[in-house]
Amino acid sequence: MASTPPESIAPLWRRACEAAIAFRHDVPHRAAAPQDDYAASLAGFEADLPEAGSDPSDVLGDLVRLADPGLMTPTGPRFFGWVIGGSHPAGVAADWLTSAWGQNAGNHEASPAASAAETVASRWLLELLDLPREASIGFVTGATMANFTGLAAARSAVLDDVGWDVERDGLFGAPPITVLIGEEAHATAYAALQLLGLGRERVVTLPVDDQGRIVVSSALEAIAALHRPAVVVLQAGQLNTGGFDDFATLVPAAKAAGAWVHVDGAFGLWSRISPRTRALTEGVDGADSWAVDGHKWLQTPYDCGYVVVRDDALHQRAMTIAASYLPVSETGERDPSHYVPELSRRARGFATWTMVRTLGREGIVTLVDRHCALARLVADLLRGQPGIEVLNDVVLNQVLVRFGSDADDDEGDRRTRETIARVRADGVCFVGGTSWRGREAMRFSVIGFETDENEARRSAEAVVTAYRAVTASP
Numbered sequence: 306m307a308s309t310p311p312e313s314i315a316p317l318w319r320r321a322c323e324a325a326i327a328f329r330h331d332v333p334h335r336a337a338a339p340q341d342d343y344a345a346s347l348a349g350f351e352a353d354l355p356e357a358g359s360d361p362s363d364v365l366g367d368l369v370r371l372a373d374p375g376l377m378t379p380t381g382p383r384f385f386g387w388v389i390g391g392s393h394p395a396g397v398a399a400d401w402l403t404s405a406w407g408q409n410a411g412n413h414e415a416s417p418a419a420s421a422a423e424t425v426a427s428r429w430l431l432e433l434l435d436l437p438r439e440a441s442i443g444f445v446t447g448a449t450m451a452n453f454t455g456l457a458a459a460r461s462a463v464l465d466d467v468g469w470d471v472e473r474d475g476l477f478g479a480p481p482i483t484v485l486i487g488e489e490a491h492a493t494a495y496a497a498l499q500l501l502g503l504g505r506e507r508v509v510t511l512p513v514d515d516q517g518r519i520v521v522s523s524a525l526e527a528i529a530a531l532h533r534p535a536v537v538v539l540q541a542g543q544l545n546t547g548g549f550d551d552f553a554t555l556v557p558a559a560k561a562a563g564a565w566v567h568v569d570g571a572f573g574l575w576s577r578i579s580p581r582t583r584a585l586t587e588g589v590d591g592a593d594s595w596a597v598d599g600h601k602w603l604q605t606p607y608d609c610g611y612v613v614v615r616d617d618a619l620h621q622r623a624m625t626i627a628a629s630y631l632p633v634s635e636t637g638e639r640d641p642s643h644y645v646p647e648l649s650r651r652a653r654g655f656a657t658w659t660m661v662r663t664l665g666r667e668g669i670v671t672l673v674d675r676h677c678a679l680a681r682l683v684a685d686l687l688r689g690q691p692g693i694e695v696l697n698d699v700v701l702n703q704v705l706v707r708f709g710s711d712a713d714d715d716e717g718d719r720r721t722r723e724t725i726a727r728v729r730a731d732g733v734c735f736v737g738g739t740s741w742r743g744r745e746a747m748r749f750s751v752i753g754f755e756t757d758e759n760e761a762r763r764s765a766e767a768v769v770t771a772y773r774a775v776t777a778s779p
C-alpha cells in the first residue's frame with residue numbers, strides 16, 4: 306500500500322479536532338444526561354459487517370453523528386454521577402499526540418521518550434501524594450488494575466516470605482493467604498482478589514461503621530489473630546461517603562502482624578495533597594502498596610491510573626515479562642512493562658506529565674479544596690430542605706442523600722429513585738444512584754474541573770425542584 310500523503314492526514318485530523326472542539330463547547334449547554342439511551346445508541350450504530358472499506362473522512366463523519374446523542378457529559382460543569390474526572394483539555398491534547406505518535410510504551414527502546422516521561426511523572430506523583438520516594442509506579446488503565454497489580458505484588462511477597470514462589474509455581478498447593486478487607490471496600494478491590502485466585506468470598510470481611518470505615522476494634526482483633534501469609538486491604542475515600550479507614554492505627558498493627566497492607570485510594574488519596582484534608586490520610590504512607598487514579602482528580606483523560614509499590618523489586622518480581630526478544634536494561638532505564646500486567650500499551654506518562662505541569666501542585670490543591678468546599682455547600686443546601694437528609698459526614702467531595710426522610714423506608718426508596726430519575730430527565734445536572742446500608746440513596750460527587758460555585762448551586766436547586774415535583778405527584 307502506498308504511504309499516506311500528508312495532505313490526506315491533515316483534513317481528517319482537522320475534522321476530528323473540529324468535532325472535538327464543537328462537542329466541548331456544546332457540553333455546558335447540553336442536557337446533562339445523554340439524549341439517547343443504550344437501545345437508541347445501538348439502533349444508530351447497528352449495521353452489517355462492512356466487507357469493503359470506506360473513506361476515513363466519511364467514517365469519521367458517521368462516528369460523530371452516531372455517537373453524539375449517546376454521549377455522557379463528565380466534561381461538563383454539572384456532572385456528579387460517579388467519580389469520573391473531566392478530561393482536562395491539556396491532558397486530552399497530550400493524549401491526542403500520544404495516539405498520533407503511535408508509541409508503544411512497553412520498554413525503553415521501543416520509546417525512550419515514553420519511558421522517560423513515566424520516570425519523571427512517577428517522581429512527581431510520589432512527591433505530590435507524599436508516598437515513599439523509593440516506591441515504584443506502574444501506569445495502568447485505572448484503579449481497578451492498580452488494585453490488581455498492588456495485590457499481585459502483595460501475593461508474591463507474602464508467599465515468598467513463607468518460602469513459596471507464586472510466579473513460578475502458581476497457587477495450587479501454596480500456603481493459604483488470609484485477606485482482611487472492609488465490607489464496604491470498592492467492588493474492584495474484590496474483583497482484583499477474584500482475578501488473583503485469592504477469591505472474592507474466601508476473604509475475612511471486616512465490619513464497617515455508618516461512614517463505611519472499617520471498625521477499628523474489630524479490625525485490631527482480626528489482625529491480632531492473623532497468621533502469615535496475610536494481606537490487609539484498606540481504603541482512602543469510600544465511594545459513597547468519601548470516608549477513610551484509620552490508617553494511623555491499622556497500618557502499623559497490620560505491619561507488626563507481618564501482613565502486606567494495600568490501600569485503595571482511587572480518588573481519596575489525592576486529599577493528601579491539600580493541607581486542609583491531609584489529616585484524613587495520616588499514616589497511609591506506612592502501607593506497602595497503593596492504588597490511585599489519574600482520570601479522577603488529576604483530570605487526565607481515560608484511561609489512566611497508578612499503582613504505587615513501596616518495594617520496587619517486589620513490584621517488578623510480580624509483573625516482569627521475560628522474553629528473549631525484549632531488551633534488558635543494565636543501566637537503569639525504565640521499562641514500563643515491568644510494573645504493569647501488559648506489554649504493549651499507550652504511553653500514559655505523557656498525559657500525566659502534562660497534567661501535573663499544567664496544574665502544578667497549587668492547581669491540584671485548589672481543585673481538591675474547591676470540590677470539597679462545593680460538596681459541603683451542596684450538602685448544606687440540601688440538608689436545609691424538609692424531607693431531604695444527608696446521610697454522610699461530608700469529609701471530602703462525596704454527598705450521599707436520601708429523600709423522604711419524613712416517610713417510611715419503602716416510600717423513601719421510591720422517592721429517592723424517582724428524584725434521581727427526575728433530576729436526570731430535567732437535564733440540569735447528572736446525579737448517581739446507589740444503595741447504602743440496604744436503602745436507596747443519591748450520590749452527588751464533585752469531581753469535574755469545570756464545576757464552580759454557581760454550577761453547584763444551580764445543580765442543588767435542580768435536585769430540590771425534582772424532589773418537590775416527586776412529592777407533589779402521588
Ligand SMILES: *Cc1c(COP(=O)(O)O)cnc(C)c1O
Nearest residue numbers: 447448449491493544569571598
Ligand atoms: C473509581 C474507583 C475504583 C475503580 O477505579 P477505575 O479507575 O474505575 O478502574 C476503585 N476504587 C475506588 C475507591 C474508586 O473510587
